[in-house]
Amino acid sequence: EVQLVESGGGLVQPGGSLRLSCAASGFTFSDHYMDWVRQAPGKGLEWVGRIRNKPSSYTTEYAASVKGRFTISRDDSKNSMYLQMNSLKTEDAAVYYCTRVRDTGWSGAYSDYWGQGTLVTVSS
Amino acid sequence: DIQLTQSPSFLSASLADRVTITCRPSQGISSYLAWYQQKQGKAPKLLIYAASTLQSGVPSRFSGSGSGTEFTLTISSLQPEDFATYYCQQHYSYPITFGQGTRLEIK
Numbered sequence: 001e002v003q004l005v006e007s008g009g010g011l012v013q014p015g016g017s018l019r020l021s022c023a024a025s026g027f028t029f030s031d032h033y034m035d036w037v038r039q040a041p042g043k044g045l046e047w048v049g050r051i052r053n054k055p056s057s058y059t060t061e062y063a064a065s066v067k068g069r070f071t072i073s074r075d076d077s078k079n080s081m082y083l084q085m086n087s088l089k090t091e092d093a094a095v096y097y098c099t100r101v102r103d104t105g106w107s108g109a110y111s112d113y114w115g116q117g118t119l120v121t122v123s124s
Numbered sequence: 125d126i127q128l129t130q131s132p133s134f135l136s137a138s139l140a141d142r143v144t145i146t147c148r149p150s151q152g153i154s155s156y157l158a159w160y161q162q163k164q165g166k167a168p169k170l171l172i173y174a175a176s177t178l179q180s181g182v183p184s185r186f187s188g189s190g191s192g193t194e195f196t197l198t199i200s201s202l203q204p205e206d207f208a209t210y211y212c213q214q215h216y217s218y219p220i221t222f223g224q225g226t227r228l229e230i231k
Contacts, residue, residue, distance in 0.1 A: 035220075037168075045160075045168065045211055047220040063219045064125075097167055107174035108156035108215045114167040 002026040002113045004098045009118030012088055020083040020118055022098030030054060030076040033101035035111055036083050038094035038120075046094070048072075050101065050109075051081060066092075085120070093122045126150050126214050130223035136231045137202055145197045145226045147212035152192040156216035159188055159197045162225075163208045171210075172197065204230075 008020040022034070033056070036048040049062040051072045060072050071084040081098060096118050099111035127150040137143050147157065155175040160168040170179045172188035175195055185200040199206055207230050212223040 044225045045162075045213075045222040047213075047222065050218075050220075061218045102173075107177065110156075110158040110170070110173050110213065110215045111160075111168075112170050112173070112179070114169070116167055 002100060004100060004113060004115030006096060006098050006115045006118035009096065009120045011121045011123065013124050014088060014090055014122055016088050016122075017084070017086045018088065018120060020085070020096055020098075020120070022081040022083075022115060024079045024081070024098075024100070027100065029079040033103060033109055034072075034074065034081045035099045035101055036072060036081075037097045037099055037111065037114075038092075039097070039117075040091070040094040043094075048083070048096070088120075088122045090122050093120055095119050125219055126153060126217060126221055128212050128214055128221055128223035130210075130212060130226050133224060133226060135226060135228045137228065138231045139202055139204065141202045143199050143202060143228065145210055145212075145228075147190075147195045147197070147223050149193055149195075149214055149216075153214045153216035155191045156214055157188075157190070157195050158213045158215065159186075160211045160213065161206075161208045162211065168211065202228075 003025045005023045033052045035050045052059045069087045074081045098115040100113040102112040103109035129148045131146045157175045159172040162168040176188045187198045210226045
């Protein structure tokens with residue numbers, strides 16, 4: 001069974017930093033791209049970024065709203081992905097979801113499994 | 125960036141109704157569209173990928189169609205567990221974007 005478990009959320013002051021983790025199990029983690037998606041309270045879904053797998057050189061993509069402040073990384077030996085968030089703003093407050101990306105080639109690369117999310121609150 | 129416009133934003137329907145939600149990208153995205161269902165306080169769940177392919181385990185009353193610049197999600201006969209918020213997502217180009225959501229409520 002695919003499981004994705006996020007952790008590391010909490011309360012942080014504006015300008016502060018936080019590191020989120022996503023622990024994966026039930027599938028071959030190293031095969032997959034992985035995404036972070038967030039959802040501000042009462043709002044819709046916003047894609048944060050993606051990290052590709054080793055064959056794709058672990059390259060990353062980011063939303064413009066977080067580029068230069070957030071960094072996605074992964075450790076395939078630990079079946080884990082991370083989101084380092086720096087210079088946090090009040091508008092970064094959200095539930096952050098870790099998602100597994102399925103890429104069959106013909107169907108594109110989309111999120112097929114989601115974790116339960118971890119809440120980040122940015123407030124003074 | 126590709127904008128996705130869902131309509132309607134809010135839908136009130138009765139059990140056994142047939143409902144359709146539309147998603148219109150601001151430019152063509154071939155069939156690189158997915159649909160997700162989100163219930164209150166829960167993570168989204170994949171329903172449809174490649175515009176029309178049903179994810180394993182999803183009831184057959186859900187169906188998707190379309191390509192290019194117009195897509196639809198149809199629920200053929202609403203069940204109590206279908207009342208939720210639905211999102212479309214394009215993964216044709218970066219940044220990946222979502223529609224604003226369609227909230228489906230019981231009439």
